Amino acid sequence: MKLNCCFKSLVIGAIALALPMTSVAAQTPILIKFSHVVAVNTPKGQAAEYFKKLAEERTKGAVKVEVYPNSQLYKDKEEMEALQLGAVQMLAPSLAKFGPLGLKEFELFDLPFIFDDYAELHKVTQGPVGAKLLKKLESKGLMGLAYWDNGFKVMSDNKPLRNVNDFKGHKMRIQSSKVLDSQMRSVGAIPQKMAFSEVYQALQTGVVDGTENPPSNLYTKKMYEVQKYVTISRHGYLGYAVLVNKKFWMGLPADIRAALESSMKDATEFANSVAKKDNEDAMAAVIKSGKSEIITLTKEERAAWRKTMDKAHKENIGRIGADIVKEVYKATGYKP
Numbered sequence: 001m002k003l004n005c006c007f008k009s010l011v012i013g014a015i016a017l018a019l020p021m022t023s024v025a026a027q028t029p030i031l032i033k034f035s036h037v038v039a040v041n042t043p044k045g046q047a048a049e050y051f052k053k054l055a056e057e058r059t060k061g062a063v064k065v066e067v068y069p070n071s072q073l074y075k076d077k078e079e080m081e082a083l084q085l086g087a088v089q090m091l092a093p094s095l096a097k098f099g100p101l102g103l104k105e106f107e108l109f110d111l112p113f114i115f116d117d118y119a120e121l122h123k124v125t126q127g128p129v130g131a132k133l134l135k136k137l138e139s140k141g142l143m144g145l146a147y148w149d150n151g152f153k154v155m156s157d158n159k160p161l162r163n164v165n166d167f168k169g170h171k172m173r174i175q176s177s178k179v180l181d182s183q184m185r186s187v188g189a190i191p192q193k194m195a196f197s198e199v200y201q202a203l204q205t206g207v208v209d210g211t212e213n214p215p216s217n218l219y220t221k222k223m224y225e226v227q228k229y230v231t232i233s234r235h236g237y238l239g240y241a242v243l244v245n246k247k248f249w250m251g252l253p254a255d256i257r258a259a260l261e262s263s264m265k266d267a268t269e270f271a272n273s274v275a276k277k278d279n280e281d282a283m284a285a286v287i288k289s290g291k292s293e294i295i296t297l298t299k300e301e302r303a304a305w306r307k308t309m310d311k312a313h314k315e316n317i318g319r320i321g322a323d324i325v326k327e328v329y330k331a332t333g334y335k336p
């Protein structure tokens with residue numbers, strides 16, 4: 001009886017202690033800083049804004065999402081470190097930027113000509129390989145919530161790139177991926193790793209001759225204004241994984257996390273529904289601007305790019321992991 005009475009007062013005491021915290025929590029929303037490097041009017045930029053809207057609505061203001069686009073807060077490398085340290089809570093880096101974290105498997109997405117279209121890509125991002133890769137993030141203190149699409153890359157340069165020999169000696173900006181390094185070397189180019197925020201100026205000042213990116217990035221960052229030629233090659237894919245700091249995410253109240261998960265699900269559907277059209281519209285705008293000459297490859301020319309760039313597959317299968325690459329080949333039908 002006595003014990004029961006003590007227990008009761010302990011419970012009441014604990015509730016009393018918890019109460020001020022609850023009211024403080026109600027006043028001070030949980031902050032999610034979402035940092036990214038691209039413009040707002042890109043598939044990633046728009047999806048980040050949409051996630052913010054849904055997350056704030058569905059948590060009834062208990063969560064506040066601050067989106068920082070255009071490398072405002074951090075550049076490529078720093079943003080990964082900031083996430084691991086908990087200085088930001090959410091990112092959506094390109095899948096080509098996971099190698100430096102020690103997660104080389106993600107570079108399979110950079111293999112040239114691996115996906116013919118979005119349907120083939122989704123077999124991987126929405127299949128067992130995609131899930132396996134996201135799981136690997138946990139060893140780095142991170143969690144992968146989703147894959148967000150961007151698009152298929154074009155090559156831009158100050159000289160026309162039509163035949164594989166045209167790349168010889170050209171300095172080409174790449175993201176931090178060994179596969180992309182191999183891809184550029186396979187055609188005789190000199191790859192230069194560089195943060196996205198520095199690309200426009202590097203092109204403008206001639207630090208590099210050219211680059212690769214989906215039309216959406218080429219257009220929104222005005223790269224086409226400082227490049228004489230754009231080759232519609234669709235030689236590779238660029239897309240994202242949405243990452244959170246694991247400790248932060250797992251420390252959230254379960255109902256809040258559930259609301260954020262449902263917001264992420266819908267933001268992902270949104271991202272993946274606008275990516276194709278955004279890239280088509282961006283390419284149309286680049287063409288319409290008349291600032292750079294557009295090169296369309298013939299079937300034979302494109303086949304020659306594919307054959308030469310296959311070297312990047314051979315050189316990196318061991319690095320990415322033979323089993324996982326074979327699984328992707330099976331899913332997409334890529335034949336070396």
Ligand code: LMR
Pocket residue numbers: 037038093094150175195196213217238
């Ligand atoms: C790049 O660095 O070219 C891209 O990864 C930028 C982005 O996030 O789309």
